[in-house]
Amino acid sequence: MTTLEKIPSRQMTGILVTIWKRVKKIPPVYLIFLVIIIGVSYLNPNFATLNGMLLFLRRASPLAILAIGQLFVVASGGFDLSQGSLVTLTVIGSALIIYNNEENSYIAIMILLGIGIIIGLVNGVVVSYLKVPSLIATLGMLLLVKGGGLYWTGGAPKGYLTENWRYFGRGFIENVPVFGRFPVAVIVFLIVVVIMTILFHKTNLGKQILAIGDNPRASQLSGVKVKLIRIIAFLISAFLSVVAGVMIGGYGGTSILAGEGLEMQSVSAVVIGGALLLGGKGSVPEVAIGGLTLEAIFSLLNLLGLPKPYRDAVQGLIIIGAVAYAAITSKRRD
Amino acid sequence: MTTESIPADEIKRSKLGIRIPPVYYFLVIITVGGLILDILFAKGNIISNPTILTNILIRSVALGIVAVGQTFVMIGASIDLSVAYTISLTAVMTSQLMQGDPERVPMAIILVFVIGAVIGLVNGLIVTKLNVNPFIATLGTGLIIAGILNGTFANFKGSVPKSFRALGYESLGPIPISIIILIAVVVLGWFILSWTKFGAHLYGVGGSRELGRLSGLRTSRTIIVAHIICSLTAVLSGLFIVSRLGSGAPWVGPDGIYDLESVATTVIGGTALSGGRGGVFGTLAGVLIFGVIDTVFNQLGVDTYLKTVFRGAIIILAVASYSFRSKREAA
Numbered sequence: 001m002t003t004l005e006k007i008p009s010r011q012m013t014g015i016l017v018t019i020w021k022r023v024k025k026i027p028p029v030y031l032i033f034l035v036i037i038i039g040v041s042y043l044n045p046n047f048a049t050l051n052g053m054l055l056f057l058r059r060a061s062p063l064a065i066l067a068i069g070q071l072f073v074v075a076s077g078g079f080d081l082s083q084g085s086l087v088t089l090t091v092i093g094s095a096l097i098i099y100n101n102e103e104n105s106y107i108a109i110m111i112l113l114g115i116g117i118i119i120g121l122v123n124g125v126v127v128s129y130l131k132v133p134s135l136i137a138t139l140g141m142l143l144l145v146k147g148g149g150l151y152w153t154g155g156a157p158k159g160y161l162t163e164n165w166r167y168f169g170r171g172f173i174e175n176v177p178v179f180g181r182f183p184v185a186v187i188v189f190l191i192v193v194v195i196m197t198i199l200f201h202k203t204n205l206g207k208q209i210l211a212i213g214d215n216p217r218a219s220q221l222s223g224v225k226v227k228l229i230r231i232i233a234f235l236i237s238a239f240l241s242v243v244a245g246v247m248i249g250g251y252g253g254t255s256i257l258a259g260e261g262l263e264m265q266s267v268s269a270v271v272i273g274g275a276l277l278l279g280g281k282g283s284v285p286e287v288a289i290g291g292l293t294l295e296a297i298f299s300l301l302n303l304l305g306l307p308k309p310y311r312d313a314v315q316g317l318i319i320i321g322a323v324a325y326a327a328i329t330s331k332r333r334d
Numbered sequence: 335m336t337t338e339s340i341p342a343d344e345i346k347r348s349k350l351g352i353r354i355p356p357v358y359y360f361l362v363i364i365t366v367g368g369l370i371l372d373i374l375f376a377k378g379n380i381i382s383n384p385t386i387l388t389n390i391l392i393r394s395v396a397l398g399i400v401a402v403g404q405t406f407v408m409i410g411a412s413i414d415l416s417v418a419y420t421i422s423l424t425a426v427m428t429s430q431l432m433q434g435d436p437e438r439v440p441m442a443i444i445l446v447f448v449i450g451a452v453i454g455l456v457n458g459l460i461v462t463k464l465n466v467n468p469f470i471a472t473l474g475t476g477l478i479i480a481g482i483l484n485g486t487f488a489n490f491k492g493s494v495p496k497s498f499r500a501l502g503y504e505s506l507g508p509i510p511i512s513i514i515i516l517i518a519v520v521v522l523g524w525f526i527l528s529w530t531k532f533g534a535h536l537y538g539v540g541g542s543r544e545l546g547r548l549s550g551l552r553t554s555r556t557i558i559v560a561h562i563i564c565s566l567t568a569v570l571s572g573l574f575i576v577s578r579l580g581s582g583a584p585w586v587g588p589d590g591i592y593d594l595e596s597v598a599t600t601v602i603g604g605t606a607l608s609g610g611r612g613g614v615f616g617t618l619a620g621v622l623i624f625g626v627i628d629t630v631f632n633q634l635g636v637d638t639y640l641k642t643v644f645r646g647a648i649i650i651l652a653v654a655s656y657s658f659r660s661k662r663e664a665a
Contacts, residue, residue: 077665079469130654131664133607135469139594140650147642155639216663226663264473277467279665313481320466320474327465 027274027286033293036300043303054183056299057292058170059251061189062087062244064291066262067269068196069240071287074270075200076233077213077279078127078134082141083241083266086116087259089149090245095159095254096152105165112242119145120238124231134234142263150256157254169250185247189288192243196236197284209233213279261312268315269294271322294318355604355616361623368630376633386629388510394625395512396421396571397595398618401603402523403567404596405617409527410560411540411609412461412468416476417568417596418587420453423479424572425582429492436495446569453479454565458558476593480584489583494576502577512574519567523614526563536560541610568592591645598649599624601656620652 041048047056066083073080090112097108119141126137168188172181200206208229211219220226248258267277273290275282297318301311372380380386400417407414424446431442453475460471504511527533539546539556547553571592576582587593599620605612627648631641657664 126650126654127664129658130650131657131660131662132650132653133657133664136594136598136601136607136653137650140598140646140653143591143594143642143646143649145646147639147644147646151637151639151643212663213665216665220663230665264477267470267473271470277470307485309481309484311481312484313478316474316477316481319470319477320460320464323466323470323474324460324464 027283029273029286029289029293032272033289033296036293036296040296040300040303043300047299050179054179054186056296057189058183058185060292060295061185062169062247062251063262063265063269063295064189064288065192065240065244065247066266067273067287067291067294068192068284069237069244070263070266070270071273071275071282071284072196072200072209072233072236073134074267074275074277075213075279075282076209076230077216078230078233079138079267080123080234080237080241081135081138081263081267082119082123082145083237083244084259084262084264085142085145085149086119086238086241087245087248087262088256089115089145089259090242091161091249091254091258092149092153092157092256094165094246094249095157095161098162098165099159100162102162102164105162108165109242109246112245113239116238116242117235120235121231123238124234127234128227128230138263153256155256157256159254161249161254165246166250166253169247169252171250185251188243188247192240193284193288196240199236200282200284205229205232210280210282213276213281215280264315264319265294266291268319268322271319271326274326276326277323355613355619357603357616357619357623360602361619361626364623365626368626372630372633376635379633380629386633388513390622390625390629391513391516392510393628394621395516396575396590397592397599397624398516398621399519399574400564400568400571400592401596401599401617401621402519402614403564404600405523405603405605405612405614406527406536406560407468407557407564408597408600408605408607409540409609409612410536410557411543412557412560413472413597413607414457414561414564414568415469415472415593415597416453416457416479417564417571418590418593419476419479419483420450420565420568420587421572421575421590421592422483422582422584422587423453424450424569425576425579425586426483426487426491426584427582428573428576429490429494429580429582430487432492432494432498434493434495436497439495439498443573446573447566450565450569451562454562455558457565458554458561461561462554462557480588483584487584489585490581493581499577499580502574515570515574519570520614520618527613532556532559537610594649595624598652602652604656623652 046052066087070080070083093112093115094108097111098104123134123138123141126132127134168184171184173184173187174181176182200209208219208224211224212226212229216226245259252258269291270282270287271277271290272293273283273287275287297314298311301314369380372378400421404414404417427446427449428442431445432438457472457475460466460475461468501511501515506514527536535546535551535556538549539551539553543553546556572587575586579586600612600617601607602620602623603612603616603618605616627644631644636644
């Protein structure tokens, strides 16, 4: 009797152990995201519907895109703190270029993507060739872009963003089977995630970025063009910042505060997504979910009735907590 | 770090710590250049009007005091990006606590210094015990302070009494009290770094945490103390700012970009971001450079937004002028 009883129970624990091992392998960000989504859905039943989720994704996509851009720089060992100011520049610069003429919308986007590429290039060159630590370099760039943008527009947003420009941020594709209406922002988000996942995980570029983040000297000795790779990382970050800027302006309209503080949010999202600060480890899909998670946390705090400034405080706690958690677990592994 | 022998007189000089840092040549060049620009394109008031010179110094006081603290943490290979919000917190708390009543001044001052010490302690503990990268740790604590500040306090609630405003406006003989305080802080900082055991330990720990630990230093404690010192200087800056403004608002710290500028002036002054090298006299020169540039821009009537642009460019170029020769890759 006893043996008969023991065997199945041992099998049971065996199965449980394998399940637990599988669960442990799932990156924690997915579980965190699930828990928060359940929390938000509980407080706001509208959220749990298909439409509610799509609207949430539309709002959260820009942050997730910024976070993916930030990941490229973080994985290479740096930071890009000029992202937020570039978002602001995109919004107020576009309004100025469009100047109430719908035909100028796409030209505006092209010009700003060009400006973004130049800014990313400068960031990369300053860090790689002048060897200024990226925190200082990109914080300096933040001042440059912010001051430059405000000087360009004279301190207040001029003109307004036309409907076709705002389409990417708040538009819908009508009559989609199953979904009904599908937000354009979510399509942009999915495209960015797919392209960047391939770039980061399936090409040499991604491996080289991780390599220089892990150990620049060793990767240089093994033939990686460290400077070039670093510049590309900053380029991607700046480019995606402009993309996110178009979506944020589309969703929220012109404001000189459009991008305020977004660089910290994207760093937080990267950390929540399990990437290691100072480089060497990271994953595009996880960081994208990290961005969505942060936005979901904001929704949750909002539903709980917490005033907006406390978001900052919670964000601070999250960043410190996540990095401390990573530091402690990596220590244990050693 | 290097094993080559150092000439004896150099050791003597570096022990005294009064070897003139190269940044003073920059200071001279920028001052002369500024004066020439001022004479050519403005009224040439900077030389002829002594109050403008005093104003350069007074404007440098707030940044100078906190930059001395930043120098301490950066020599210890750490950094403090929460200083801007510590300054705001101090300014707001001081005017809230004093409510214009001279009798409450000592209580308020003690309380804000205690709060500052706690912030420094928390920063230090997160960096050393939780092993969080100091940039992130202090950005995080900065965000926490900012959130609490903006959520709890309104602009310009309460005020400081007239007697307290003497700190910002009165003079002792010909020299403004604020400048005396700045000089006192710099000299005290120099003394601690060059003549005390703690100072020597800080350079050692900053040069290499591992080497410091192996040679028996209490690395964590040294860095925690440096963080406490830094937060206390931020509190002192906050007190000076609120004595000038008369009342505190949550935006005074971040608006003055004290976090980034204290780091930039420290780096310009020759303190390495990687720690172990530097000193407060270099930092003072960095602060004065910023003060001169600011004043020259004002004299020339440069647009506020363009000033921000120049500021960003100057910070990048100033750091680049030191870093570009280094053989190590930056990230």
